[in-house]
Amino acid sequence: MKQMKFLLVALMAVVMSVSVTSCMKGENESSYDLGIYATVVDNMTVTLLSDDGNVYYPENPAALKVSGETSYPKRVFAYLKYAEGVTAASEKKIVTVVQSGSLYTRSLCTQPDTIKNDIPLAGLSEFVLVDTKQVLYTNVPAYCNVLFSLYIDDSTVIVDLVPVTASGNELTVKLQQTIGNKDASYTTSGYASFSIPSVSEINRVLAEIHKDSEEVPVLTSVGGKIKIKIIGEGKNQQAYTLSAKEVQIDN
Incomplete structure (x- = not known):
C-alpha cells in the first residue's frame, strides 16, 4: 500500500489563524467572503464543488495547486472572494481563491x-x-x-x-x-x-x-x-x- 504523509487539519486552528491574519481592505471589507470544503473538478474548466452543494468558478485556479505540484488536489479547504458584482445569490458564482490548502x-x-x-x-x-x-x-x-x-x-x-x-x-x-x-x-x-x-x-x-x-x-x-x-x-x-x-x- 502506497504510503503518504498524513496531512493533519486542525479545523478550528486553521479557521482562526486565517481569520485573525487576514488582511483588511477597508473598515468593513474582509479579504475573503467565505470558506468552503470542496472537491476540485478539473474538466476543461476548473470548478469547486462545495460540500454544501454550490459550485464555484475560480478566476485563479492555479492558486489551488500545492507548491511545486502540476496537478490539482482532489479536495481542498479554500477561502474565496466573490468577483465584482457576484453574490451568494448569483446563479454563476465566480470567485478568486484567497487561500487554499489540500485535504488528506x-x-x-x-x-x-x-x-x-x-x-x-x-x-x-x-x-x-x-x-x-x-x-x-x-x-x-x-x-x-x-x-x-x-x-x-x-x-x-x-x-x-x-x-x-x-x-x-x-x-x-x-x-x-x-x-x-x-x-x-x-x-x-x-x-x-x-x-x-x-x-x-x-x-x-x-x-x-x-x-x-x-x-x-x-x-x-x-x-x-x-x-x-x-x-x-x-x-x-x-x-x-x-x-x-x-x-x-x-x-
Whole structure:
C-alpha cells in the first residue's frame, strides 16, 4: 500500500489563524467572503464543488495547486472572494481563491487484506457524506468526510476507512489508524476525505473479507442510495459508533 504523509487539519486552528491574519481592505471589507470544503473538478474548466452543494468558478485556479505540484488536489479547504458584482445569490458564482490548502484524501480501502495494524484512535467525532450526483457531476465520486483525533508522534501516519459488513442498504465501515506508533501519547485532530467506490466494488471487497464465512454480506442500494455507518476503536477496546447517513453512489 502506497504510503503518504498524513496531512493533519486542525479545523478550528486553521479557521482562526486565517481569520485573525487576514488582511483588511477597508473598515468593513474582509479579504475573503467565505470558506468552503470542496472537491476540485478539473474538466476543461476548473470548478469547486462545495460540500454544501454550490459550485464555484475560480478566476485563479492555479492558486489551488500545492507548491511545486502540476496537478490539482482532489479536495481542498479554500477561502474565496466573490468577483465584482457576484453574490451568494448569483446563479454563476465566480470567485478568486484567497487561500487554499489540500485535504488528506484516500479511497475507501479495497484491499483490507494488506492492512496489518489497527492502532487505537483517540476519538471519532463526526462525518459528512458529500453527494456529488445531486449537484452537476455524475463522474465525480461521493466522499465521506470524517473528523477524528488520534495518537501521533513524528513518524508517518496513515488512516484508512475499511469495509466491515453490510445489511440491506447499510454499509458498516471502520475508521482506523493503520500506520503509526502504537505507543504514541500526543493527541491531535484530523479531517480526512474518503472517496466511495461503486456498490459492486464494495461487494467484491466484502466477499473477499468474508470468504471463509457461511454467509457473505451483500450491500444493496435503494433508489441508488446506500447508508454508511462508521465505527472505530480507542484504547482499552473503547468503541466509537456514528449514526448512519445516506448517500447516492454508482451501482
